[in-house]
Amino acid sequence: MKEITSIAIGGFDGMHIGHQALFNELGCDGAVVVIDTGYANLTPHEYRKRYTDHKIFFFNLEDIRHLDGEGFVKLLCKEFPKLQKIVVGYDFHFGKDRKYSYDDLKELFDGEVVVVEEVKHNNDSVHSHKIRAKLQLGDVKGANEFLGHNYTIVGEKIQGQGLGSSELFATINLKVKDFLLPKEGVYVTTTRIDDEEHYHPSVSFIGHRVSTDGSFAVETHILDGEVICKEKAEISFVDFIRDNEKFESMEALKEAIQKDIAKAAKELKFLAL
Ligand SMILES: Cc1cc2nc3c(=O)[nH]c(=O)nc-3n(C[C@H](O)[C@H](O)[C@H](O)COP(=O)(O)O)c2cc1C
């Protein structure tokens, strides 16, 4: 914290293109200050680190929410003794009851305050809550455009029903905590296994397996051959294929999955993974 000369402040769940505009204003001794509400589910906890080269410092909202404007700025100057520049967005509010804006920051901070203009995509203001809403509608393409990267979740490998490999297609079943799951359905995805460096082309299912045992599952079928997953995998969403459906026979389910695989393979063909 001692060497940091500039900081960007916010919740930064998602690390979307609006957030990235703030990070672009930081110098090489710049850091990201996350005011952590505990509700982040696009990039929970430390997952924000994947989307910036800057150091990240976490401040727990509960510890600072009582501070007035002056108290907040004092805290920042104490934590970052060399602080010269604070970067915030056009709608940034802080302090008790979120009653202070960037104008107050300019008055209270004895250094430079950079206010980043509203970042829009197709004339729509980019925000984390809109990304969540898009994912809940299955609009992963729209979410990805706001994010500036493919929405990615990480899960721990768990045992499936064992039906996939014997009667259908082999899948890796995952238990996913903390991440928001997109709407139930089938998606074109890429999957990274354990600590591998590259992503495999894949097709993934999220939802209640209404055609088999009815239980909830997050599972991914790898398209480029057999793989062994030991502990964990991450799924990046590329496109929505279809809703979750109840099929009357295993043959009908198998046929549908076969079509999903063909669609995913076609869409991913031109991606260098
Ligand atoms: C691409 C894909 C699409 C799927 N679509 C559906 C679906 O529409 N409805 C459904 O009930 N299950 C669907 N499933 C889940 C299968 O029912 C599941 O793979 C099967 O029950 C085997 O589960 P297991 O891996 O736990 O053995 C799909 C699975 C995959 C890989």
Ligand SMILES: Nc1ncnc2c1ncn2[C@@H]1O[C@H](COP(=O)(O)OP(=O)(O)OP(=O)(O)O)[C@@H](O)[C@H]1O
């Ligand atoms: N579209 C945007 N354009 C410019 N700045 C933004 C934009 N979205 C957020 N910011 C700025 O980024 C910082 C982090 O904001 P915050 O974590 O509230 O993001 P958000 O996307 O607005 O989240 P939410 O949708 O939950 O309100 C703040 O300084 C905020 O002003």
